[in-house]
Amino acid sequence: MSKFTKIVLGIVIAIGAIIGLAFWLTSGLTDVAEKQLAALRAGDVEKAYSYTSKDFQNATSLQDFRAFVDSYPSLKNNKGNFFSSRAIENDVGTLQGSLQSQDGAVTPIEYKLVKENNEWKILSLQVLPTGASVQDNKTTEDLTLTNTYTDPKARYSVKYPASWVAEEKNEMTVLISGPQGRDSYYTTVNIQALPSKKNGGVYENAEALRDDLKVQLQEDEGTKITDDTTFDYPMGDQTVKGYKFIAEYAFEGDKFKQMQTVIPSSDGNYLFALAFTSPPELYDTYKSVAESILSTWSPQ
Secondary structure (H helix, E strand, O other): OOHHHHHOOOOHHHHHHHHHHHHHOOOOHHHHHHHHHHHHHHOOOOHOOOOOOOOHHHHHOOOHHHHHHHHHHHOOEEEEEEEEEEEEEEOOOEEEEEEEOOOOOOEEEEEEEEEEEEEEEEEEEEEOOOOOOOOOHHHHHOOOOOOEEEEEOOEEEEEEEOOOOOEEOOOEEEEOOOOOOOOOHHHHEEEEEEHHHHHHOEEEHHHHHHHHHHHHHOOOOEEEEEEEEEEEEEEOOOOEEEEEEEEEEEEEOOOEEEEEEEEEEOOOOOEEEEEEEEEEHHHHHHHHHHHHHHHHHHHH
């Protein structure tokens, strides 16, 4: 199967490409921020200072920068980070996210970056007080399932949160995700309605589609597949056999965790592939939201 066909038909690859592109376009921003955080973690304040811009250094001496770092244990003792928002506007890059310190505390952080000699440099760094939890960013979202997406060919309908967006990628695929600027932007629920082989499609049945998705994923040696199960799914006055598995994989250098389900239509004409995908750090946070969305999925 060609790479193009895999991207069109593979839920995993399709989602990975969409999210991966967004990450790739702004990857240079995170590289610099993560190098600075790594230097601080190693106690090398001078190296961390070297990643800042000339304007930053003109306004803030190394001594002042050292004092700033000392005043925020989450910087000195950081053990991990996640940037939920990445953007470039008017040649200024912005990163928003959170730091996790050695003691488990989570602290919101924002970077501004500019280019010098074709390299990103840190223009400013803002650390919010510990206790201003990133949970605030999530709980302000309206996650009530008040919106309804109806497939153009009337094959199914599904409800999703008021603050989320449903985007049709093609006549077979809809991608549901949170609003830009929030962690949920990188969390997606993807639904595809693929014609089966007897209806002019590629796959004989749901099992064949499930198997191909797994094969595509396992092209990356680091892929881990777990919870590979089958289940009975009631559809009208019938019961069909569904398939489900969890996958952890990397795409374009970024890691993802995905819950994949494949269910055939009662007449066998369509194969429905439903997936919840997110960075591993957000999987548990949004799993219940995704499950609520998928529980409203109603084939016609």
